Every structure is written in C-alpha cells, then in structure tokens.
Amino acid sequence: MVVLLVLTFSFNSFACQSGTVANLPGEKTPGNERVPIYGYEVVRAWPHDPDAFTQGLVFHDGKLLESTGEVGRSSLRRVELETGKVLQKVDVPEPYFAEGITLLKGRIYQLTWQHQLGFSYDAWTLDKIGQFNYQGEGWGLTTDGQSLILGDGTNRLRFLDPDNFQVRKTIAVLDGSTPVYEINELEYVQGEIYANIWHADRIARIDPQTGRILGWIDLTGLLSRGEVRDEEAVLNGIAYDETNGRLFVTGKLWPKLFEIRLKRK
Numbered sequence: 504m505v506v507l508l509v510l511t512f513s514f515n516s517f518a519c520q521s522g523t524v525a526n527l528p529g530e531k532t533p534g535n536e537r538v539p540i541y542g543y544e545v546v547r548a549w550p551h552d553p554d555a556f557t558q559g560l561v562f563h564d565g566k567l568l569e570s571t572g573e574v575g576r577s578s579l580r581r582v583e584l585e586t587g588k589v590l591q592k593v594d595v596p597e598p599y600f601a602e603g604i605t606l607l608k609g610r611i612y613q614l615t616w617q618h619q620l621g622f623s624y625d626a627w628t629l630d631k632i633g634q635f636n637y638q639g640e641g642w643g644l645t646t647d648g649q650s651l652i653l654g655d656g657t658n659r660l661r662f663l664d665p666d667n668f669q670v671r672k673t674i675a676v677l678d679g680s681t682p683v684y685e686i687n688e689l690e691y692v693q694g695e696i697y698a699n700i701w702h703a704d705r706i707a708r709i710d711p712q713t714g715r716i717l718g719w720i721d722l723t724g725l726l727s728r729g730e731v732r733d734e735e736a737v738l739n740g741i742a743y744d745e746t747n748g749r750l751f752v753t754g755k756l757w758p759k760l761f762e763i764r765l766k767r768k
C-alpha cells in the first residue's frame with residue numbers, strides 16, 4: 504500500500520512539473536509492466552548522403568524529404584529513395600541549425616534547434632512560405648494529421664495548432680514510471696509516435712494519447728561497425744510510406760538508408 508501511494512505521488516508530481524500534461528495518472532499502475540521489444544529485418548538498403556546530418560525525414564509522393572542540421576550546412580532536401588540522389592535542396596542560412604520536419608496539408612514545417620523559430624515551405628516546390636515561433640528547443644517534429652507534434656529534447660511532446668502554433672496539449676513520455684528523455688526524430692505510424700532517442704540504437708513506440716511507451720524497437724547492428732566514424736553519427740531519421748506500409752530508417756552521416764520490417768522478440 505505504501506509503495507502504491509509513493510508511486511502515485513511521484514507520478515502526479517512529475518505530471519505537475521511538466522505543465523498541462525494529458526497523461527492520466529492512476530489509469531494504470533505505472534512501473535512494473537514490461538513493454539514489448541521488437542527486432543528488425545532489413546528489407547532493402549539504399550545509398551544515403553554521408554554528409555547529411557539527418558534531423559528530419561518524411562516520405563512523400565514516392566520521394567524522401569530530409570532536413571539536415573549543423574550551422575552553415577543545414578538544408579531541406581527532396582531525395583530519390585532508390586539512389587540517395589538529392590533532387591532539390593534549399594539551404595537554411597546561418598545562424599540556424601535545422602531540425603525536425605513534417606508535412607501537413609501541403610506544407611512542410613521545419614524546426615531549428617535553439618532559435619525558437621521554424622520555417623514552412625510548399626511541399627511541391629520547396630518555396631519558403633512562412634515562419635513561426637515556439638518556446639524552447641526544437642528537436643523532432645511529426646503530425647497526427649491535426650496537430651504538429653514537437654519534441655524539445657526532454658521527455659515532453661507538445662501538440663501545436665498548425666494555424667497559430669498554440670499548444671493544444673502536452674504529453675510526458677514515460678516507460679512505466681520512468682521518463683524517457685532526449686526524444687529526437689519522430690514519425691507518426693498507424694496511430695503511434697515512433698521516436699529516435701538521441702545516442703541510442705532504439706526507437707520508442709509512444710501512445711499519442713497517454714505518452715506511455717508501447718514498445719521498443721532494437722536496431723542494434725543495423726549499420727556495421729566501421730561504416731561511420733563520427734561520434735555524432737547516430738541513428739536518427741524515421742519515415743513511413745503510408746500507402747505501401749514501408750518503414751524507413753537512417754542516421755546522421757550514415758552512408759545507407761534502410762527499409763526495415765519489425766519482428767517481435
């Protein structure tokens with residue numbers, strides 16, 4: 504009984520610290536449940552620009568849209584899946600460090616890391632059509648078709664109204680009762696949010712309603728040792744081809760991009 508009270512108390516305290524959190528404390532006893540772990544099999548591997556510091560990845564109309572980071576090297580690109588060839592590129596000027604992207608209603612939204620400024624583009628031409636502000640850092644971005652879902656490197660995901668960028672709701676991502684920090688690139692996949700975790704070989708599967716971790720995808724060994732040297736060349740970049748149910752993953756400065764299929768471990 505005491506343990507239960509302590510757990511409930513800490514869970515509630517956490518939710519309060521995070522502002523308006525949509526999680527429902529007490530709905531389930533947090534903590535002791537083991538979430539499923541998934542492995543993978545590689546369906547196909549394709550070339551990927553090894554100079555692309557991947558921060559955002561989206562599949563659209565048979566091509567990939569990719570956002571690359573680092574000051575002076577940031578960009579938005581349209582990339583041919585099969586060859587990795589950059590078909591179109593818009594440079595993001597200094598001092599901005601580009602981060603996550605998503606596509607909603609014909610517009611691409613792109614975050615920047617620390618400038619609290621995002622850019623929007625026409626998805627067909629990549630013409631820049633606007634900019635917007637948000638609080639805190641910008642890391643990953645995706646959409647459920649209604650809101651922009653923004654990660655800031657903590658365990659919070661904020662749902663923004665794409666018309667005025669006001670926060671509609673915030674969820675705290677928890678694995679049982681443990682906050683999952685440094686949530687990076689995001690992808691909305693069949694009613695779940697898939698998320699890279701910075702410097703981890705794992706993708707989190709997150710319930711968009713509660714923030715609860717529904718499963719982990721273990722991608723250990725996807726890229727062979729020695730294929731990248733940079734310490735920051737970590738797994739980052741998830742895209743989903745909704746029409747054909749294909750899941751793509753890559754990493755920062757990775758020479759390859761993979762289509763993978765999940766296997767329950």
Ligand SMILES: [Ca+2]
Nearest residue numbers: 560689690741
């Ligand atoms: Ca993505």
